[in-house]
Amino acid sequence: MTATPMPPTAAPSAPAATPTDAPAVHTAALALGDDALVLSHRLGEWAGHAPVLEEEVALANIALDLLGQARVLLSLAGDEDELAYLREERAFRNLQLVEQPNGDFAHTIARQLYFSVYQNLMYGQLAATESALAPLAAKAVKEVAYHQDHAEQWTLRLGDGTAASHERMQHGVDALWRFTGEMFGPVAGLDLDRDALREQWTARVTDVLGKATLTVPEGPQSGAWTAGAGREGLHTEPFGRMLAEMQHLHRSHPGASW
Amino acid sequence: MVTTAPEAPSAAAGPKAPPAPTEPAAAPAPTALEARLHALAGSVPDPELPVLSLAELGVLRSLRVSDTGHVDVELTPTYTGCPAIEAMSAGIEQVLREHGRDDVTVRTVLSPAWSTDDISAEGRRKLAEFGIAPPRPHAADGVVPLTLTVRCPHCGSTDTELLSRFSSTACKALRRCVTCREPFDHFKEL
Structure with missing residues (x-):
């Protein structure tokens, strides 16, 4: 995002539009925009650390797609830079899944698998509605199809690979399972068939994990306060540290621009 | 102004x-x-x-x-x-x-969404000449399976393989020609 000039007096904690006093479409744009922004930042953390150069480029490209989606969505909800850089943790509405730390490569791929299958189905439904988000959804769904393909191919290779890669992939899939239930919760302004979403997501993920010789986790898909609350602004501990890194430059130099 | x-x-x-x-x-x-x-x-x-x-x-x-x-x-x-x-x-x-x-x-403007089908025939020819395999036209909606043949822009061989789904930019995939061994970019179908 480009830094837009701001009055030097702008309080660093300038409150952004909160879902409670904004039209429903703002709530929806904020939720989906935050998903894209936060996952984009997480994927960007792989720069310089990916196992091979091709994957470094791939993850950065996926991050760029998500960042582009985030810019459009956040601009629908307000000022993109204010929303990205000047909100406190509790004002973010992203799923807890996307804020989870990268872990090892298999862990990141598991997160990509869960999220890209969801995003592909969700955007697909959204594109067919009259929502103000439909044009973005129609464009983004084509990009996300490649993200999903990328995640599925890696899930197959790692799951049906060596004993070590299988173990790591299974661990990633298991560890993130409890954050998947939140994807099927209601979001104001998003008129989706959530039952179909859950059904199709479960079918696809089950199919891919099966082909990858992995076991579909059996535990709950949400639990206690740790999952199911990102949409309400409750986040897991690592998210605060991620935000600090993402926001500190903009907050330290108000009004800075390229 | x-x-x-x-x-x-x-x-x-x-x-x-x-x-x-x-x-x-x-x-x-x-x-x-x-x-x-x-x-x-x-x-x-x-x-x-x-x-x-x-x-x-x-x-x-x-x-x-x-x-x-x-x-x-x-x-x-x-x-x-x-x-x-x-x-x-x-x-x-x-x-x-x-x-x-x-x-x-x-x-x-975002709508209607851009598609690689919007690239003109002349544009496709220039891409190939530049060493980038042009996108294939869509037969139907959705992603074209990457396993379909992509022709090497260098030697014309159809025996090419995918190296990475994402290349120098988000719109390209990285492939290699099995015949002439040259790597090349492929403009992905969107």
Whole structure:
């Protein structure tokens, strides 16, 4: 995002539009925009650390797609830079899944698998509605199809690979399972068939994990306060540290621009 | 004076753009002036693939001149996050300014979504000549399976393999020709 000039007096904690006093479409744009922004930042953390150069480029490209989606969505909800850089943790509405730390490569791929299958189905439904988000959804769904393909191919290779890669992939899939239930919760302004979403997501993920010789986790898909609350602004501990890194430059130099 | 919409050229903010001076239903046929300016704007080279013009890439959606002489240009991004859109906007403003048009607004529109089918036949030919395998036309909706044959732009062999789904830019995949062993970019179908 480009830094837009701001009055030097702008309080660093300038409150952004909160879902409670904004039209429903703002709530929806904020939720989906935050998903894209936060996952984009997480994927960007792989720069310089990916196992091979091709994957470094791939993850950065996926991050760029998500960042582009985030810019459009956040601009629908307000000022993109204010929303990205000047909100406190509790004002973010992203799923807890996307804020989870990268872990090892298999862990990141598991997160990509869960999220890209969801995003592909969700955007697909959204594109067919009259929502103000439909044009973005129609464009983004084509990009996300490649993200999903990328995640599925890696899930197959790692799951049906060596004993070590299988173990790591299974661990990633298991560890993130409890954050998947939140994807099927209601979001104001998003008129989706959530039952179909859950059904199709479960079918696809089950199919891919099966082909990858992995076991579909059996535990709950949400639990206690740790999952199911990102949409309400409750986040897991690592998210605060991620935000600090993402926001500190903009907050330290108000009004800075390229 | 060159004006841009408040959020341009930071692009991608299509929905935030001021309402277009929409011509309801059937837009009038472009005037001779509009056609001439459209050709000028369309001649701007793509910043990442300079062998292609914006017209050949299919990203220039419309150009209208108002009664007051204001030029309104609609541009669509290839990928939502494509950073080249800002350079495209600047390039269009520059070429129009060079031809005496200072009052220009370049707006980003998302709908209908750009498709690689919007790349012209001439554009595809130039891509191949440049060493980039052009996108295949869509037979139907959805992603074209990457296992379909992509022809090597260097030796023409159809025996090529995928190295990575994402290459130097989001719009390309990295492949290798099994016959001549050269790696090459493939413009992915979108």
